[in-house]
Amino acid sequence: MRTTTTRTLRSCLAVAALSAAIALPGSAFAYVGPGAGISVLGALWGLIVGVGMAIGVILFWPIRMMIRKSKAKKAGEEAVAADGTTTADAVDESAESENTAS
Numbered sequence: 001m002r003t004t005t006t007r008t009l010r011s012c013l014a015v016a017a018l019s020a021a022i023a024l025p026g027s028a029f030a031y032v033g034p035g036a037g038i039s040v041l042g043a044l045w046g047l048i049v050g051v052g053m054a055i056g057v058i059l060f061w062p063i064r065m066m067i068r069k070s071k072a073k074k075a076g077e078e079a080v081a082a083d084g085t086t087t088a089d090a091v092d093e094s095a096e097s098e099n100t101a102s
C-alpha cells in the first residue's frame with residue numbers, strides 16, 4: 001500500500017515540476033544564429049515535401065493502374081485490328097504448330 005502512495009506522490013510532483021517549468025520559463029541567455037533557423041526551415045521543408053509526395057503517390061496509384069489497363073486494352077485491340085486475329089487465336093495456332101512439329 002505504501003509503494004502505490006509513494007508512486008502517486010512522485011507522479012504528482014513530476015507533473016507539477018514539469019508544469020511549472022513550462023508555465024514559468026526564465027530568460028534564455030543564448031544566441032541562436034541565422035544558420036540554425038535556416039537549418040530548421042530546411043528540415044521542415046524536407047518533411048513537408050516528403051509527406052506530400054507520399055500522400056500523392058498513394059492517391060495517384062489507382063489512377064496509374066487504370067491508365068495502364070486502358071493502354072493495354074487499347075494495344076490489344078490494335079493488335080487484333082492489324083492482323084484480324086485475336087490473341088487467343090494466335091496462342092491456339094502456336095500450340096498447333098508445336099504439336100505438328102513434334
